[in-house]
Amino acid sequence: MKQTMTTKQSERLINAVKFIVLLIFGVLLMTPFLWMISVGFDRTANIAMPFPPKLIPDNLSAFNYGIIFENGRVFKAYLNSGIVTTSSVAISVCSALLGGYAFSKGKFKGKRILFFMVLCTLMIPMEPRLIPLYKLFNSVGLLNTFWPLILPSLVSGFLVFLCKQFFDQLPDTLREAAQIDGASEFKIFFSIYLPLAGPIAATMVILSFIWSWNDFMWPLVVLNNQELHTIPLYLASFSLENGTSLGGLTMALATVSILPIVIVYLFLQRYIIQSIALSGVKGE
Known part of the structure; x- marks a missing residue:
């Protein structure tokens, strides 16, 4: 019984480690796309690109998208x-x-x-x-x-x-x-x-x-x-x-x-x- 429980716990631990690793790599892969979207909503980025990069711009605005579709x-x-x-x-x-x-x-x-x-x-x-x-x-x-x-x-x-x-x-x-x-x-x-x-x-x-x-x-x-x-x-x-x-x-x-x-x-x-x-x- 103890051996069975140990096996289940080890499987859960392995699955948790896999999930965390995949989550980290997924976030790393998505970061450039999220930054691209963030800059698109940053009106001040037309003057100077934000540095250091921010995922949430200080001046959130749909101005850039409005100009594009005009x-x-x-x-x-x-x-x-x-x-x-x-x-x-x-x-x-x-x-x-x-x-x-x-x-x-x-x-x-x-x-x-x-x-x-x-x-x-x-x-x-x-x-x-x-x-x-x-x-x-x-x-x-x-x-x-x-x-x-x-x-x-x-x-x-x-x-x-x-x-x-x-x-x-x-x-x-x-x-x-x-x-x-x-x-x-x-x-x-x-x-x-x-x-x-x-x-x-x-x-x-x-x-x-x-x-x-x-x-x-x-x-x-x-x-x-x-x-x-x-x-x-x-x-x-x-x-x-x-x-x-x-x-x-x-x-x-x-x-x-x-x-x-x-x-x-x-x-x-x-x-x-x-x-x-x-x-x-x-x-x-």
Whole structure:
């Protein structure tokens, strides 16, 4: 009995230590974001950045946010980012689901070689692809449009790999039973496997949303028209124009720029947890 109680107490102590450690690291990770929000509500930060940093400003005011939304450019940048991000997410997720299912359940010649080629794209960063992509879109006259930001999302090696790993966990007996009933391959995918892919689809939506919304280098290369600038480009141009002289406005704009990512994550976080849990279950 004493040994059992000792074991329970040691487990509680270990869990308490884990919680405290995770809490400390969580607070450390959140501190820069909290400071960014705090400076955004500090009107005096437009004159001089507060030092030492304070999480609660002395002069709490929504003045900076009012100035930001009075400028119509931020709404235009939001609209541009919304168009690009929504299109990129839809294309990348749909293509990854189809590709992942084909590589997981499909049987065709050259499947391993094609999948290896898809994985090879993960080893090539964006920087070496900038010039070839720029020349490609320039040759077809698509620069200074949203198409160069949307079309490269058609194939994402990481998302295809993620989908394949997920579909590998689902039993092949579902497909075999449907084939016996005479269902076509598209019917099997859309009626059986796609409804089960909700968790992994939600995970891919968040990942592709973050990638597209925060993308800076590629839009900077292909978009010269300020009317087409996305949120990261508008934030960068605002920072270059004002430097640290308007620190409060810059931090307020940065806070506004990440709100869509936070909202999307809050709505889909339970699906992400579910996909992580299912990834360790092997279907038989």
